Amino acid sequence: MAVSPPVCDFGAAWHDFNLPGTDGRFYSLADVAGQRGTLVMFICNHCPYVQSILDRIVRDARQMQAVGIGVVAISANDVEQYTQDGPAHMKDLAERHAFSFPYLYDESQQVARAYGAECTPDFFGYNAAGKLQYRGRFDSSTRTAGPLEARRELLEAMLQIADTGKGPENQIPSMGCSIKWKAA
Template identity: 50%
Template structure:
């Protein structure tokens, strides 16, 4: 089911999380947030919307990390019903696409629910104090556009947040497949 993210609830505080990668390495909200902010991306392996943007997302996350913005990906889908999203496949997916940010398993889906994630991909951009400043899309390309001339809306917004503490007031919602709740 195709969904769009909700509008940005500016300054909403980032919920805490303590999740592990498929290899068991734990990451928390306070350990991920960087000096200039934090990006939390809800993704999965099988969603065609994620598959279409994952290489650009991995590249953009590397750029954000270089700016002092901590990045993390969280997989909240019920992988028992959607085995393509199983933890062992998450590792292969991340390696295949050069995803260097931690890719965490939300085993009981509590983090996805706490954040109000609705689809994959769903992006939450926070300022250095953990206040929400961005709830938009990755870029203006979508699934089938020409990425050569793209406007990197997420990177631009996070750069603005890093510099001013405030996100852009005009944000285009992300769209994708619904989170697969158990």
């Protein structure tokens, strides 16, 4: 079932974390924040919405990083129910796709809850002051990749945030698989 998160809560503060990455290091917000903005994205391995755009995410992340935007990906799914989203599989995915950004595991799901993440992918674009300016979709792709010439909405928004500190007023929410929360 597809889930769409709420629209951007402009100015909402980011949330610190200390999570293990697929490279064996722990990362905090200070480790990943960029001088001109930061993209925090919630993804996972098995979601077809993520799989359909993963190569595009990697491409656009490199372009963002080249202009001083920090990028990090976090997986928070319950790996007891979805073993393919576990750390070993995350490491394999990051290596196969040559991630230029840390891929972190939120085992407790506390970071995902703090951010209000609802689906994979769920994108949170912050300005240099750590204020939310984008919570929209990557592009027009769904469970299948959209056309290669699709408008690069996330990239455009993050470049605008890097230049002006403000995101676009009109944003189309992301769509994806629900975060797989652990049973209470």
